[in-house]
Amino acid sequence: MFNKFIELVKSLYPGMDPIPLHAPVFMGKEKEYLNECIDSTYVSYVGKYVTKFEEMTAEYVGAKYAIAMVNGTAALQIALQIAGVQSYDEVITQPLTFVATANAIAHTAAMPVFIDVDLDTMGMSPDKLADWLKSNTKFSKNLDCINKITNKRISAIVPMHTFGHPCRIDEIIDIGSKYNIPVIEDSAESLGSFYKGKHTGTFGLAGILSYNGNKTITTGGGGMIITNDEDFAKKAKHITTTGKIPHKWDYVHDVIAYNYRLTNINAAIGVAQMELFDKYLINKRETSNIYRNFFKDSEINYFNEPLNSSSNYWLNAIILKGKEEKDAFLTYTHDNNIMTRPIWRLMSKLGMYNLCQTSNLDNANWLEERVVNIPSSYRIKS
Numbered sequence: 061m062f063n064k065f066i067e068l069v070k071s072l073y074p075g076m077d078p079i080p081l082h083a084p085v086f087m088g089k090e091k092e093y094l095n096e097c098i099d100s101t102y103v104s105y106v107g108k109y110v111t112k113f114e115e116m117t118a119e120y121v122g123a124k125y126a127i128a129m130v131n132g133t134a135a136l137q138i139a140l141q142i143a144g145v146q147s148y149d150e151v152i153t154q155p156l157t158f159v160a161t162a163n164a165i166a167h168t169a170a171m172p173v174f175i176d177v178d179l180d181t182m183g184m185s186p187d188k189l190a191d192w193l194k195s196n197t198k199f200s201k202n203l204d205c206i207n208k209i210t211n212k213r214i215s216a217i218v219p220m221h222t223f224g225h226p227c228r229i230d231e232i233i234d235i236g237s238k239y240n241i242p243v244i245e246d247s248a249e250s251l252g253s254f255y256k257g258k259h260t261g262t263f264g265l266a267g268i269l270s271y272n273g274n275k276t277i278t279t280g281g282g283g284m285i286i287t288n289d290e291d292f293a294k295k296a297k298h299i300t301t302t303g304k305i306p307h308k309w310d311y312v313h314d315v316i317a318y319n320y321r322l323t324n325i326n327a328a329i330g331v332a333q334m335e336l337f338d339k340y341l342i343n344k345r346e347t348s349n350i351y352r353n354f355f356k357d358s359e360i361n362y363f364n365e366p367l368n369s370s371s372n373y374w375l376n377a378i379i380l381k382g383k384e385e386k387d388a389f390l391t392y393t394h395d396n397n398i399m400t401r402p403i404w405r406l407m408s409k410l411g412m413y414n415l416c417q418t419s420n421l422d423n424a425n426w427l428e429e430r431v432v433n434i435p436s437s438y439r440i441k442s
């Protein structure tokens with residue numbers, strides 16, 4: 061079985077050795093736009109490609125505003141700050157995520173609380189969230205949601221759409237509003253993924269995207285906040301542009317702020333990538349069909365897009381029988397120069413976060429033992 065898998069992957073990515081998990085492709089006008097940036101000398105964060113990239117993204121995801129940033133981690137930190145997260149608050153997220161989710165929370169000087177995921181989405185479980193909030197929180201006089209054990213304010217919920225598969229985000233939003241907690245979606249992995257016909261990242265107060273080199277499309281490094289809230293968008297732009305009050309020559313700043321905007325150079329690559337995004341998505345969906353078909357009659361389960369969803373299938377995932385099989389699969393594929401990767405170690409097990417409060421994490425633990433990502437790059441010779 062494992063050797064048949066090697067043959068399949070080699071046929072999907074002929075001529076590649078090793079075969080990476082997810083390599084970027086530059087098949088559009090990237091070089092042309094980069095040259096234009098250099099010729100124009102607009103290489104920094106002011107420039108037409110930044111604006112164009114933001115407009116294209118807002119239009120694609122169906123959000124009123126998109127604000128480009130240096131990376132997804134910074135975008136998430138800023139989104140949390142604007143949502144009102146303050147030092148010593150608590151922010152609810154899932155333990156099964158890339159470390160950047162927890163780090164962005166920590167960068168605001170808040171503490172994460174980890175709530176279990178659903179087995180069929182790998183994203184935050186609304187049922188476990190509701191149960192945990194019900195038994196662990198109370199309202200303060202001004203109706204903030206307070207953790208009964210730590211007495212800290214819970215000021216945001218950050219669900220994540222794992223590997224591009226949407227979680228049950230509408231239910232999470234409903235629960236958040238019941239407890240007066242805003243939802244910021246970590247949609248870093250899910251550009252091109254829709255839930256009930258609506259783009260991920262546009263359900264909550266704001267969402268964030270990542271354009272890291274391993275994502276479906278890349279700007280080298282980059283991120284985006286997407287939101288329908290005008291005030292939120294204005295604050296995001298202001299605080300990531302050193303808090304400078306717009307003026308022709310005066311340098312006056314009215315807030316402690318950041319230099320977090322995306323450069324025109326990075327945005328130029330992003331515009332070229334967005335122009336071919338639909339093509340990339342179709343190709344990725346075809347790859348997912350090939351894998352699904354391959355694993356259909358085997359003991360290994362292929363992870364399908366959840367109900368009511370259209371996933372970008374950023375990273376294809378399979379579920380092995382247990383830890384032993386998982387380790388054997390990883391060893392065999394790596395020995396054959398095929399890059400596969402186990403799902404992340406749970407955040408609640410990392411030294412920085414192992415004292416954080418958690419719900420029961422049965423599902424996250426189960427998935428952590430079994431899930432592996434398999435090569436998912438755009439297939440050039442398809």
Ligand SMILES: Cc1ncc(COP(=O)(O)O)c(C=O)c1O
Nearest residue numbers: 131132133158160161248270272
């Ligand atoms: C779930 C998740 N959140 C946040 C990030 C952070 O994005 P970036 O690498 O652009 O900082 C990533 C990706 O890298 C991610 O996968």
